[in-house]
Amino acid sequence: MHAQQQSLGTSNPEHVDPVHPNYVAIWVILLVLLGVSLLLGRIPNAAVGGTLIFGVAAVKIAIVMRYFMHMKFEPWLLVALMVAALLCVLALFFGVLPDVVWRNGWSGR
Amino acid sequence: MSSLTHLHPLSASVSRSPRRIPVIPATRLGMWIFLASEVGTFGGLIATYVMMRMWHHEWLHESAHTLLSIGTINTVVLLTSSLTMVLAHEAAEAKERARTRRFLLLTAGLGLLFLCLKAFEYSHEIAGGHTPKVSVFWSFYFAMTGLHALHIVGGLVLMLYATLGLRHDCVLRRVAPIGLYWHFVDVVWIILFPLMYVTTH
Numbered sequence: 001m002h003a004q005q006q007s008l009g010t011s012n013p014e015h016v017d018p019v020h021p022n023y024v025a026i027w028v029i030l031l032v033l034l035g036v037s038l039l040l041g042r043i044p045n046a047a048v049g050g051t052l053i054f055g056v057a058a059v060k061i062a063i064v065m066r067y068f069m070h071m072k073f074e075p076w077l078l079v080a081l082m083v084a085a086l087l088c089v090l091a092l093f094f095g096v097l098p099d100v101v102w103r104n105g106w107s108g109r
Numbered sequence: 110m111s112s113l114t115h116l117h118p119l120s121a122s123v124s125r126s127p128r129r130i131p132v133i134p135a136t137r138l139g140m141w142i143f144l145a146s147e148v149g150t151f152g153g154l155i156a157t158y159v160m161m162r163m164w165h166h167e168w169l170h171e172s173a174h175t176l177l178s179i180g181t182i183n184t185v186v187l188l189t190s191s192l193t194m195v196l197a198h199e200a201a202e203a204k205e206r207a208r209t210r211r212f213l214l215l216t217a218g219l220g221l222l223f224l225c226l227k228a229f230e231y232s233h234e235i236a237g238g239h240t241p242k243v244s245v246f247w248s249f250y251f252a253m254t255g256l257h258a259l260h261i262v263g264g265l266v267l268m269l270y271a272t273l274g275l276r277h278d279c280v281l282r283r284v285a286p287i288g289l290y291w292h293f294v295d296v297v298w299i300i301l302f303p304l305m306y307v308t309t310h
Contacts, residue, residue: 023196027192030188031188037303041307041308050308053307057299057303064296068191068192068195068292069289069292078141081145085145088148088149089148089156090156092152092153097160
């Protein structure tokens with residue numbers, strides 16, 4: 001198997017050396033997004049501010065997973081594994097949420 | 110054939126057989142399975158916290174006592190450690206042992222700095238009377254950040270292990286799964302930071 005991997009990696013005429021992303025630039029972008037989320041924390045409307053802050057957090061997570069964890073280059077099976085785990089968490093959340101809201105109300109904060 | 114050009118940017122270790130069955134190194138596959146289970150662990154805690162937050166209106170006032178400045182510095186520290194970790198991974202793939210060791214030690218140092226700042230934060234909060242017994246918010250706070258800190262400790266042990274055994278090629282290859290683990294710990298903190306610090310001030 002190792003020999004097969006080597007041959008796939010070196011002797012294939014279509015093989016091109018992958019271009020590494022500029023990791024320092026990605027790190028700077030992440031720091032800028034951190035600053036943006038801190039500024040968004042000053043928005044008086046908690047619902048709007050909170051939504052935007054978690055939106056920025058989602059972008060940061062996507063950047064880390066794509067460029068640092070190289071998720072883009074992983075086989076679809078591994079991506080499906082992580083998506084399945086995430087779906088289980090979302091099912092837990094949205095399965096229980098109506099009961100929590102129905103019984104206790106929603107603070108909206 | 111075109112799929113062969115979409116190899117991992119740092120290695121050719123994920124390749125495809127002629128029948129397009131992914132060939133994944135066991136250590137990397139094992140790490141991804143572990144991380145999927147971690148999504149359940151942290152995801153369950155975070156989902157429960159968010160639901161409880163909707164219920165407990167008074168948490169808004171309690172959570173205002175968390176230290177935003179320390180949380181922000183710790184976020185910068187972890188993001189920087191992710192950068193040094195990916196650079197260690199890059200060096201390991203190029204079989205540059207000295208550079209790999211340097212970046213791994215730098216990452217471990219940043220992880221240690223994170224723990225020191227966290228310890229300072231904990232001591233400040235406990236001294237202010239904010240202990241896990243006081244309220245459910247502080248129970249969640251210490252449980253979630255404490256579990257995250259334990260993962261940092263685990264990462265430090267893995268990095269120390271990798272640094273000590275770098276002269277062996279097999280250990281050099283293990284830098285990739287250790288990197289995955291470290292970046293995941295970073296991802297968890299990216300969620301915990303707004304949840305515990307930013308939306309509360």
